[in-house]
Amino acid sequence: MAALGMRPFLARTIAVSLADGQYFPVFSAGLPAVPTTCDEILSMFCTDNRDGWARLIVAEGIKSAENTRYHTKGNLPIRVSQSLAKPYKPERVDVQFVLNDDLNLEISGRGATRTEEDHARAMITDLCFGLSLEVV
Numbered sequence: 001m002a003a004l005g006m007r008p009f010l011a012r013t014i015a016v017s018l019a020d021g022q023y024f025p026v027f028s029a030g031l032p033a034v035p036t037t038c039d040e041i042l043s044m045f046c047t048d049n050r051d052g053w054a055r056l057i058v059a060e061g062i063k064s065a066e067n068t069r070y071h072t073k074g075n076l077p078i079r080v081s082q083s084l085a086k087p088y089k090p091e092r093v094d095v096q097f098v099l100n101d102d103l104n105l106e107i108s109g110r111g112a113t114r115t116e117e118d119h120a121r122a123m124i125t126d127l128c129f130g131l132s133l134e135v136v
Contacts, residue, residue, distance in 0.1 A: 008033040011130040017057035023070050026097050033129055038099030045090035052082040054093050076122040080111035
């Protein structure tokens with residue numbers, strides 16, 4: 001690709017599914033697919049920690065003339081504390097999204113009350129990319 005002057009870009013938006021059915025974009029479609037631009041850390045809150053897990057659902061958006069549909073690409077269970085005071089108080093969950101050199105999306109996360117050993121990790125390998133021609 002580099003020899004032909006082509007660069008990959010994200011063909012679809014990468015988003016996180018929220019509890020209310022909405023999607024929060026992490027990387028927008030059209031973003032150059034390089035590790036320096038596709039590196040994001042988000043802080044979210046788990047509002048239902050009764051079972052000790054926050055479930056992060058990552059999706060890829062497909063735009064049509066009528067709407068945008070999202071398809072689940074990965075699910076990352078992140079351990080959080082079950083012992084927060086009642087009524088259940090939200091726990092902060094920090095999640096990092098990094099597109100590596102092989103164009104795989106690496107995701108890692110940890111609840112604020114957990115130790116480094118509780119870091120959850122996942123990799124999404126089948127994202128949709130496009131190619132753009134670099135004009136010199």
